[in-house]
Amino acid sequence: MIHIVVCIKQVPDSAQIRVHPVTNTIMRQGVPAIINPYDLFALEEALRIKDKFGGFITVITMGPPQAENALRKAVSFGADDAILVTDRAFAGADTLATSFALASAIRQIEKDMPVDIVFCGKQTIDGDTAQVGPGVAKRLGLELLTYISSIQSVDIDRREIVVQRRSEGGVQVLKTRVPCLITMLEGSNEMRFATMPNMIRAARTTVKRWDRVAAGIEDVTKIGLKGSPTVVSKVFAPSPKTVKAEIITTNRGAPDEIAAALLMKMFGRYPHVREELHKQPV
Amino acid sequence: MEKFDAIVVGAGPSGNAAAYTLAKAGLSVIQIERGEYPGSKNVQGAILYSDALERIFPEFRDEAPLERHIIEQRMWLLDDDSHIATDYRSDAFNKQPYNRYTILRAQFDKWFSQKVSDAGALVICETTVTDLILDGNRVVGVRTDRENGDLFADVVVLADGVNSLLAKKAGFHPELKAGDVALAVKEILFLPQETVESRFNVKEGEGVVIEMIGKITQGMMGTGFLYTNNESITIGVGCMLSDFKESGVSPYLLLEKMKAHPSIKPLIQGGEMKEYTAHLIPEGGLKAMPQIYGDGWMIVGDSGMFVNAVHREGSNLAMTTGRLAAETIIDLRQAGKQMTRDNLAVYRAKLDDSFVMKDLAKYKDMPGVFHANPQFFTTYPELVNNAARHMLTVDGVDKKTKEREILKSFTASRSLFGLMGDAFKMWRAMR
Amino acid sequence: MSEETKKPAGKKKFELDPALAEYRGIWVFIEHERGVAHGVSWELLGEGRKLADKLGVQLAGVVMGAPGEDTRRYCQEAFYYGADHCYLIEDPLLKDYRNQPYTKGLTDLVNAYKPEILLLGATTLGRDLAGSVATTLKTGLTADCTELNIDVDIRSLLATRPTFGGSLLCTIQTLNYRPQMATVRPRVMAMPPRDTTRSGGIAEQKLSMIETDIITKVLEFIPDQNTNKINLEYADIIVSGGKGLKKQENFQLIRDLATVLGAEVGATRPLIQSGWVEAGRQVGQTGKTVRPKLYIAAGISGAIQHRVGMDASDVIVAINSDPNAPIFDFATYGIVGNAMTILPALTQAFRDELAARAAAVPA
Numbered sequence A: 001m002i003h004i005v006v007c008i009k010q011v012p013d014s015a016q017i018r019v020h021p022v023t024n025t026i027m028r029q030g031v032p033a034i035i036n037p038y039d040l041f042a043l044e045e046a047l048r049i050k051d052k053f054g055g056f057i058t059v060i061t062m063g064p065p066q067a068e069n070a071l072r073k074a075v076s077f078g079a080d081d082a083i084l085v086t087d088r089a090f091a092g093a094d095t096l097a098t099s100f101a102l103a104s105a106i107r108q109i110e111k112d113m114p115v116d117i118v119f120c121g122k123q124t125i126d127g128d129t130a131q132v133g134p135g136v137a138k139r140l141g142l143e144l145l146t147y148i149s150s151i152q153s154v155d156i157d158r159r160e161i162v163v164q165r166r167s168e169g170g171v172q173v174l175k176t177r178v179p180c181l182i183t184m185l186e187g188s189n190e191m192r193f194a195t196m197p198n199m200i201r202a203a204r205t206t207v208k209r210w211d212r213v214a215a216g217i218e219d220v221t222k223i224g225l226k227g228s229p230t231v232v233s234k235v236f237a238p239s240p241k242t243v244k245a246e247i248i249t250t251n252r253g254a255p256d257e258i259a260a261a262l263l264m265k266m267f268g269r270y271p272h273v274r275e276e277l278h279k280q281p282v
Numbered sequence B: 001m002e003k004f005d006a007i008v009v010g011a012g013p014s015g016n017a018a019a020y021t022l023a024k025a026g027l028s029v030i031q032i033e034r035g036e037y038p039g040s041k042n043v044q045g046a047i048l049y050s051d052a053l054e055r056i057f058p059e060f061r062d063e064a065p066l067e068r069h070i071i072e073q074r075m076w077l078l079d080d081d082s083h084i085a086t087d088y089r090s091d092a093f094n095k096q097p098y099n100r101y102t103i104l105r106a107q108f109d110k111w112f113s114q115k116v117s118d119a120g121a122l123v124i125c126e127t128t129v130t131d132l133i134l135d136g137n138r139v140v141g142v143r144t145d146r147e148n149g150d151l152f153a154d155v156v157v158l159a160d161g162v163n164s165l166l167a168k169k170a171g172f173h174p175e176l177k178a179g180d181v182a183l184a185v186k187e188i189l190f191l192p193q194e195t196v197e198s199r200f201n202v203k204e205g206e207g208v209v210i211e212m213i214g215k216i217t218q219g220m221m222g223t224g225f226l227y228t229n230n231e232s233i234t235i236g237v238g239c240m241l242s243d244f245k246e247s248g249v250s251p252y253l254l255l256e257k258m259k260a261h262p263s264i265k266p267l268i269q270g271g272e273m274k275e276y277t278a279h280l281i282p283e284g285g286l287k288a289m290p291q292i293y294g295d296g297w298m299i300v301g302d303s304g305m306f307v308n309a310v311h312r313e314g315s316n317l318a319m320t321t322g323r324l325a326a327e328t329i330i331d332l333r334q335a336g337k338q339m340t341r342d343n344l345a346v347y348r349a350k351l352d353d354s355f356v357m358k359d360l361a362k363y364k365d366m367p368g369v370f371h372a373n374p375q376f377f378t379t380y381p382e383l384v385n386n387a388a389r390h391m392l393t394v395d396g397v398d399k400k401t402k403e404r405e406i407l408k409s410f411t412a413s414r415s416l417f418g419l420m421g422d423a424f425k426m427w428r429a430m431r
Numbered sequence C: 001m002s003e004e005t006k007k008p009a010g011k012k013k014f015e016l017d018p019a020l021a022e023y024r025g026i027w028v029f030i031e032h033e034r035g036v037a038h039g040v041s042w043e044l045l046g047e048g049r050k051l052a053d054k055l056g057v058q059l060a061g062v063v064m065g066a067p068g069e070d071t072r073r074y075c076q077e078a079f080y081y082g083a084d085h086c087y088l089i090e091d092p093l094l095k096d097y098r099n100q101p102y103t104k105g106l107t108d109l110v111n112a113y114k115p116e117i118l119l120l121g122a123t124t125l126g127r128d129l130a131g132s133v134a135t136t137l138k139t140g141l142t143a144d145c146t147e148l149n150i151d152v153d154i155r156s157l158l159a160t161r162p163t164f165g166g167s168l169l170c171t172i173q174t175l176n177y178r179p180q181m182a183t184v185r186p187r188v189m190a191m192p193p194r195d196t197t198r199s200g201g202i203a204e205q206k207l208s209m210i211e212t213d214i215i216t217k218v219l220e221f222i223p224d225q226n227t228n229k230i231n232l233e234y235a236d237i238i239v240s241g242g243k244g245l246k247k248q249e250n251f252q253l254i255r256d257l258a259t260v261l262g263a264e265v266g267a268t269r270p271l272i273q274s275g276w277v278e279a280g281r282q283v284g285q286t287g288k289t290v291r292p293k294l295y296i297a298a299g300i301s302g303a304i305q306h307r308v309g310m311d312a313s314d315v316i317v318a319i320n321s322d323p324n325a326p327i328f329d330f331a332t333y334g335i336v337g338n339a340m341t342i343l344p345a346l347t348q349a350f351r352d353e354l355a356a357r358a359a360a361v362p363a
């Protein structure tokens, strides 16, 4: 039986984040938290492997107590077990400290049941670094497979897996062995609609809560703010561009007039645009 | 498929009150909410009346996400460019326990729902109940839009809000009449806390309510309202759906115009819109109330028309009806009785001795009164405002003469007799 | 630009750990696959040059590849674009990109020669490699930077990147760790001039690894068919459409104009999400960053997440029916009107322009 661990993160729905008009600070108030959209592709891929070969899926997240909702939701989609790694000591973690904490938590999971595949999303929409996946892989000495667009085959007995990896100008077909860590590319699949029995199971699930110690971390200097090499020294709003667009108008305002007027103005002031245009074969 | 003691449809105040009370008494409860999370689909002004919640959570003040407690109530009578106001502010409102709070439903409902799950009910969101499952004319469960989505229970509590589609489908409930519902549009405008407090002259935690009638509703029957939250202002206006239909006024433009009113504009200046919502409020009162219980089912909250239009109270009636419905179910179970129509009649009895029915009875004629007397929303505001302007403009005319002129202007447009009658109705309505 | 969070711990008389003081110089990883070097490498060298001069240190290019992959030409190019010298690892194991050998090679180089700053392109390869190297070296990495600068008195890299869905920017520092690593997306930085008079020295290094150490094998490489091969980032003219086009059919108007201009087609996220346009064509924060000579945007509001992907374009022409659309705040030229009528007119105007040229050219 395959044991898959899926790393998910609860993020503020950035589509709904507002910046305070006066102070330029974030208004998180009332902004709903969602599962990082990219992580859903990872979870769905894990579920498909489970559908095919049978298996057990553990979802894990490191975050504040509210992140429990994200895990519950993952269970409603079909995950079997959910672990929330939460501790004040984790506050302010950057990707290095986050991957350290996750890696060590996954080691604890291994103690009950060896892990064959770890799934991550491509990136988060808040952190947006695409580093935690590679970080976890390196720490656990797992084969790292990033930007995977599809999983071609899994051979449990030979412990081999063949995947397609998106790279510049094409797709690499890679063969490697499990255990490995896969970060899924968006659009590679579509999350299923949870069934009522799974919804009920999720509502009943008790999400495991692991603090620093339970996650197997002794050294506090490796987590949270202390364990984070990077510091955010400043947050600010993009400076607004001062020159506004020159609006093209003509007295009749007919489209063809406007088009002509635009070309004249533009080619006059920016001859290199015209040259560029003329580069193409006649 | 397993069977539950009770299914609650909807996670608004009524559904939460019912589900919480049932679960706390140890019944197995499943609650279905169509919204992404409880509160995500709920619009409210929003004033929370402590009493109803206190009966469910004596200690709610320590944990519930409350915005400000109300220390000042303003009543505005507006015409096109002015308003005349009565204003009641009292330090008595600053004495614990406070009686009314402003809340943001999105937060409040989330908190309430958390309590419901903590009490042991299964809260299932993002799921819509599409049908009631009937056995003969007995309701035995609900069908949802999910795979293997049928759920069964001894009793189904419909807390699905105004214009309950389910109740209608099952024929418990006739089509809503446009004259029985108000359409309210509402905006939450973000403003820094300091700004709110200085503009409304309140300290941290203190809040102001402004109720408005007059030209802002452009002759339609309705009221406007403005509530102060911690870091935002809620402003809205509601009118009878029937009036919107007749006048063809767009609710959105109605609110936009109201926000531009010279008396209101400065209060909301610079506010950044965070949320715009439109929602129906059932205002038919007692006369429009449907059958509210039957074999294996009960209706609570808005879906049962439990709203006191005159005082724009709803969530408190919702919570109370939700609680009473739950208590009825609990009693029946303990007595080992079936959830039949006859047995559930106790619910109606409980309602009758509660403030719910008493109030609804008291005001059962109000919608009519207002409907029959549009002058409340047109003529008077104008007259009164003129009067005030007249009085306050120093132009050499002596006050006595002014008074005479004012009275003339009143009687000119309406008989003295009518005036007195209206004054009485008005007093009943506004108090 | 108003600030929010606290100043970094470092700002108040920050002392660099003496052990780290020996880290010197700026490196840029030169990315190439199947015979083409990625333009982002040169863009980074241009940026790295400025940083190096601020710090008064040398700028080095790092080239890794298999024999016969004309790695030396890439070193040469690196010099042209501003590098003072290059580190080269040549080994058959480096034929196709694989995480394991590249991570090993680059980390060994860093440990041997200790640069204070290491820059990579935020490409699939660069992000994969940077994340692994940073973790192995246990140092800080800032992804997707849009601006790089130096706090000279503490020799600290100021890496600025969008945050919170692009609505804000934040500046990130890696104070007491070395090297300070950052990735930058293609086209975010300008292409520096190519100075063929420049040259420099190449330091070669061995890859201490054998094939049997490497678990992952490349079975094959499936190149994108040229038909749907999209080259947005480096296109010189781009015509983009947004939700204002109303119907999928109307997007054809964008394609028509693009054909006449010999331009690439771009789009906003909603159009990708609703499946009107291939994902590879999304311009913006979660799509591609572009800086063409001409960017024509029709029916696009100019939301910040789209803007960050295109406002480095030389000339931006915006067509929008709403005179208050934010895009008019930063476009070069604006046309207030219905895209469905303006686009065909533009297409015709450009067609005439080119026809006139054709006529001018003696057959």
Ligand SMILES: Cc1cc2nc3c(=O)[nH]c(=O)nc-3n(C[C@H](O)[C@H](O)[C@H](O)COP(=O)(O)OP(=O)(O)OC[C@H]3O[C@@H](n4cnc5c(N)ncnc54)[C@H](O)[C@@H]3O)c2cc1C
Pocket (backbone or CB within 6 Å): B009, B010, B011, B012, B013, B014, B015, B016, B032, B033, B034, B035, B038, B039, B041, B042, B043, B044, B045, B046, B047, B048, B049, B127, B128, B129, B130, B159, B160, B161, B162, B166, B184, B185, B186, B236, B238, B279, B280, B281, B300, B301, B302, B303, B307, B312, B313, B314, B315, B316, B317, B318
């Ligand atoms: C603008 C406005 C201002 C108001 N101001 C006040 C005020 O200041 N004070 C006050 O006390 N009251 C006020 N009210 C009234 C108050 O909001 C309502 O009376 C109260 O919300 C009723 O609660 P409820 O639980 O009955 O219905 P709702 O709060 O509407 O909850 C119904 C729930 O059921 C869910 N649902 C519906 N159909 C289905 C289905 N088929 N399947 C699953 N779920 C479903 C909905 O998503 C919703 O969450 C105001 C109302 C409005 C519109």
Ligand SMILES: Cc1cc2nc3c(=O)[nH]c(=O)nc-3n(C[C@H](O)[C@H](O)[C@H](O)COP(=O)(O)OP(=O)(O)OC[C@H]3O[C@@H](n4cnc5c(N)ncnc54)[C@H](O)[C@@H]3O)c2cc1C
Pocket (backbone or CB within 6 Å): A014, A015, A016, A125, C165, C166, C241, C242, C243, C244, C245, C267, C268, C269, C270, C271, C282, C283, C284, C285, C286, C287, C288, C298, C299, C300, C301, C302, C303, C304, C305, C306, C309, C319, C320, C321, C322, C325, C337, C338, C339, C340
């Ligand atoms: C985390 C995050 C990442 C994102 N990343 C990206 C990204 O990478 N790229 C991206 O593009 N978006 C991105 N978005 C979405 C972005 O916020 C905007 O929603 C999106 O760019 C809006 O696309 P649009 O301009 O096509 O649509 P709209 O914002 O709806 O604009 C449509 C415009 O068309 C105009 N219009 C309407 N009718 C006509 C007509 N007949 N003729 C001419 N004009 C007309 C309207 O006035 C309007 O200005 C992201 C959002 C989030 C939260």
Ligand SMILES: Nc1ncnc2c1ncn2[C@@H]1O[C@H](COP(=O)(O)O)[C@@H](O)[C@H]1O
Pocket (backbone or CB within 6 Å): A007, A008, A009, A036, A038, A039, A042, A060, A061, A062, A063, A095, A098, A102, A119, A120, A121, A122, A123, A124, A125, A127, A128, A129, A130, A131, A132, A133
């Ligand atoms: N706090 C976290 N808890 C669990 N998984 C995480 C966390 N942060 C990041 N991840 C995983 O790492 C991936 C990349 O995240 P990021 O490096 O922030 O872009 C995400 O898609 C998640 O799968």
